[in-house]
Amino acid sequence: MGWSVAAEHLFGRTAAHVLGSSVFEVVGSLARGRAWRIVPLVQEPRERTWGVWQDKDEGSAGGGNEDLLSLGEAILDAVFTQADVGLHFLDPQLRVLRVNPSAIGMRGISLENVIGLPAVEAYASIGLRIDEGMLREVLDSGRPARDVLLRGRPAADPEREHVFSVSVYRVRNGAGRALGLVATTVDVTARERAQARLRLLHRAREMIGRTLDVERTARELVDVTVPDFADSAVVALTDAVLQGKAPELAAVDGEMLLRCAAAGSTRADCPPPPTGSTLLPALFGPKLPSSVAILPAEGAHSGRTPYGPRLVAPLSARGQVFGAVAFERLRGGEPFTPGDVDLAKSITTRTASSLENALRFTREHIVMTALQSWPIGQERQTQRAAEIAQRHRPGGSGAGSWFDALPLPGARVALVVGQVERPGLSAVATMSRLRTAVQALTTLDLDPHELLARLHSTVLRLDREQKSMQGSIDEPTVHCTIAVHDPVSGRLDAARAGRSLFAIVRPDGTMDADPLPMGPLLGGDGPPFASTSLVLPEGSTVCLASPAATREQGPTRRGLAAALAHPHHGPQQMADDVQHLLAPDRVLLVARTRRLPPDEVAQWDVPPELRSAGPAREQTQTRLQEWGLDIAPFTAALVVSELVTNAIRYGAPPITLRLIRGETTLTCEIDDAALAAPYPRHAKATDEGGRGLYICATLAKSWGVRYREDGKTVWAELDSRTTGPDAG
Structure with missing residues (x-):
């Protein structure tokens, strides 16, 4: 009725060949002179189960069921007595x-x-x-x-x-x-304790050091170890560590000022010391421990407390001491074992490494905050061209975002917003250097696209310096948008690298959320960058902001429209409405454009004849008297005369003379259609000419040239603080 695998090996036949056959036929054909026993295994009146096996002792073939029962009892006894x-x-x-x-x-x-x-x-x-x-x-x-x-x-x-x-x-x-x-x-006590230690160690690696904050790291150590490892834990740190300074070196006598940074206990009737309190050295033994050790219950914490022996461990790394930690278990509970000592050493080593990272981050964060909060320096000349509001939404990661509103000659203003990719201290340092470069390049009167091209070369140079000094493989890339507004003509020239936010709201409430397409990043593919030139009505609003890390984090077009589409709001209120849409560590610049009043600008067409210099001098002196500027008329007339003469001799018509009045300054501008660059010469004593620009550079506060597609503008700025009435 049944044929096991063992029977197949014993008799050499499969179940298909023997099932249903007579037992005597199967055994008889395979007996080969050997004795076999067939006996009932269970005594039942209705049904019997028989077993067949080879008998080693042919004379005992009739023992049968009794031998089988004896064998079972023998096996059972052996198992129960020897297992x-x-x-x-x-x-x-x-x-x-x-x-x-x-x-x-x-x-x-x-x-x-x-x-x-x-x-x-x-x-x-x-x-x-x-x-x-x-x-x-x-x-x-x-x-x-x-x-x-x-x-x-x-x-x-x-x-x-x-x-x-x-x-x-x-x-x-x-x-x-x-x-x-x-x-x-x-x-399985040893196995379970080993697994519990592994779980606790894994949890410590997962939870301790996630925040890069010294006090939170100490709190995480307590949360991990109480109550899974100890019934009470006290983490003490040195004053230097709590203040964000470099940790102290291990003292020979082990005496340091320690303060409680975090503590926890399972006993409400025996609370731990409060956070910030000064701890006596007795908590950690006679002196600050240099290695993990188990201390007896006798001491400052013995007697009335319900705790037994303590396990103390230092928080140190590379010879620097951050503090110490003390673990306690209730009396009558599990005593500390050598395995607990090894586990505490692993956890405290992890904590000390996290504290070191947190201190490094804290010091870097202080530097980043100082660099990131570099003031833009509001200039009164800037406010003549636009009313400006700035916002910085801090986040602490050092995103390397910056903004600037820079005054330019001719009462113009340059609005700049940028951001360095890959947050960190190096990004903020790169941002500071680029910000200085932008301020230097704007003095060259470059158009925004050309300025971005020069800035792109600067980013590549910084990248080469970082690779040669630090071996860095990360190439810095930068988002940057530059817009220059001229309050005389209302013209706005803008260029964009990357995907900085750039939107324009006109006085009638219409908004252009994308006046410029995204361009390549500085330090990436390079020029050409997206650029445009617009003429904005007075009272238009220009909004610039550094981009978010992902598109999902930045403001949506609908949210931006809801915040900006209110021309009756001032720039400050608009900036408040847009700020909450920004991602952390992003900056915002909102500028409401202005036009100079007609009585502050004078402009004449100059015939391309040398005799036109005389009328230009007279017109300049007359206008100076009308404006009442404290600038010597002879000095202004001399500068205008030289600029007009150079434009007639070396320029091309049409030629236009423009005077722009400032509070203490007078800007003289000559427009002509030639692209040849003027430069100052050092004339010889016998030369009859060649001194015009030299005279302008000597008498003026500053001078320069800016180019347009259809010509150039040569300008000179006179200041009453540098030119007296008798300067002529």
Whole structure:
């Protein structure tokens, strides 16, 4: 009726060849002179189960069932008396019938206290909570329960909690009737403690040092270790570390001023020291510990406190001391072991490394904040061209964003917003250097596109310097938008590198959210950059902002329109409405354009004849008297005469003379259609000419040339503070 795999190996035939055949035929054909025994295995009146096996002793072939029963008892006795695994046999009523010595010894209980009692009652005396429902389910269903963990304190070791792995199996006879349960128990305390240490260490690596903040790192150490490792923890740091300064070196006597940075306890009746309080050295022993150690309970924290011995550990890295930590467990609880010492060393080493990173970040953050908050220096000349509002939404990551409003000759203003990619201290340092470069390049009167091209070359040079000095492989790239507004003509020239926010709102409320397409980044693909030239009506609003890291973080077109489409709002209110849409560490510049009043600008067409210099001098002197500027008329007339003469001789018509009045300055501008660049000469004593620009450079505060597509403008600025009435 049945043929096992062992039978196949023993007889050399598969089940398909023998099933349904007579046992005597199968055995007889394979006997080959050997003796076989066929005996009933179970004595049942209705049904018998027979077994067939080779008899080693032919004379004892008739022993049969008694020998088999004796063998089973012998095996059972051997297992119960010699196995290292705890064995428990329960009857169908879940009473303990038999327990092997290993199980007794593991729990330190006598046999008389267990045999005959229900399992739940028998093991409750040693602190093991047996789930009777689980035992009933195994007995009814036959499905074994494996590796069920139970915790208790056996009588042999009452001071330590042990963990046992219990597996329960149902026992049946040949007829299928349940005879009871067999439970195996293995002490897995060492395994569970090792896994618990690994879990705690993994949690420490995941949680400690996430914030790059000194005090939060100390708090994270307490949160990780209480109550999983200790019932109380106190983290103390030196004053230097708490102030963000460099940590102190290890002192020979171990005496340092420590303050409580974080503490936690499971006992409400024994609170830890408050945060910020000065801690006595006795908490960590006679002096600050240099290695992890277990201290006895006697001392400052013994006596009335419920805690036992302490485990103290230093928080140090590379000879620098950040502080120390003390762990305590309740009296009567698990004592600290060498394994706990190793675990505490790993956790405190991790914490010290995190504190070092946090201090480095704090120092870098101080530097970044100082550089990032570099004031733009509001100039009164700037306000003549536009009413400006700035905002900086701090975030602490050092995004390298900056903005500037720079006054230019001719009452113009340059609006600049930029941002260096890859946040960090190097980004903020690069930002500072680029900001200085922009201020220097604007003195050259370059148009915005040409200025971005020069700035692109500067970024590439900085990249080469960083690679040669630091071996950095990260190439700095920069977003930058520059817009120059002329309050005389209302013209706005703009160029854009990257994807900085750039929007224009006209006085009628219409908004152009993208007047310029995105261009390549500075330090990336390079020129040409997107550029445009617009004539804006007075009262238009120009909005510039550094871009977010991703498009999702930046303001949406709808949100930007809702914040800006209010021409009756002033720049300050518009800046407030847009600021909350920005990502952290981003800057915003809002400028409301203005036009110079007609009485502050004088302009004449100059005929291309040398005799036109005389009328130009007279017109200049007359206008100076009307304006009442404290500038010598002869000086202004001389400068205008030289500029007009140079334009007639070396320029091309049409020629236009423009005077722009400032509070203490007079700007003289000559427009002509030639692109040849004037330059000052050093004339010889016998030369009749060549001194015009030299005279202008000597008498004027500053002078320069700016180019247009259809010509150039030569200008000179006179200041009453540098030219007196008798300067002529």
